[in-house]
Amino acid sequence: MSSIQVVHSIDSCRLAVSKVRAQGHSVGFVPTMGALHNGHGSLIAAAVKECDFVVVSIFVNPLQFGASEDLSDYPSTFQQDCDLASTLGADLVFAPDTTEMASSTSLTTVSVAELSQRWEGASRLTHFDGVSTIVTKLFSIVGECKAYFGEKDFQQLAIVRRLAADLSLPVTVVGCPTVRTESGLALSSRNSYLSESQLQDATVISEALYTGKELIESGETDVVQIEQVITARVVQAERLSLDYVAVVDPTSLEPIDEVEGEVRLLIAAAVGETRLIDNMAAALGVVSNG
């Protein structure tokens, strides 16, 4: 059993954080939807390393799920999550009530234009408005902090950076590298939906990205060609259903025609009923970590 402090109300979270801030301590914040794995763990560890007091929020945000998505099935491992956060040195778990966080009477939506419409936004129409609204609310509750997000959700990271900058929020957004299994599969809470054979199938997603990355690093600049090679790798694996493959500018996430400098490879594909996303950095002639 962990001894970490757990609070459920917005007021209790504000009070706990304002007390430590008044003592001059820096605050780190790791927003999550729970079902924590080592990917989340890496964010918590980074926050603990850089900040005096670390808050981990656990909130399955209903606003970011579409009507036909997995909100009611989303995995929940609350006690294990608190134990992991505590073991890694976090100080406070904020697990807010849905009624307080996402009140059905709220009239306010935060929406980051352009960045939210493409890629994941095209398949999940209200997803990023749901993310942006709740992340803004969490930032307003926790206040001045360094907030840690995974590159695993690369578009989300770009949107959160943008909303923090556009709204002049006192939050420094820190991006952390994607944690993968030995076979390359990006860790995700949704991997728990996959059978053993589906987990095998899912490794093709990162293999396809590595193939694209190697192609760029060996000098290929033609984006059509690169996307074709990545697509072919996924299509060969018959049990995957590809949503999109894209080579994009790493800041604007706009599609590009020709690779110059650093780019980001994005992919979304379903394994059975489970939709997975992944992405990787690549740069012409440069071997970098994804």
Ligand code: AMP
């Ligand atoms: P989630 O609980 O899925 O909303 O994720 C909470 C945070 O953990 C987000 O910032 C994610 O990008 C991050 N995250 C999820 N999976 C990974 C991973 N495999 N590596 C690094 N960060 C991750």
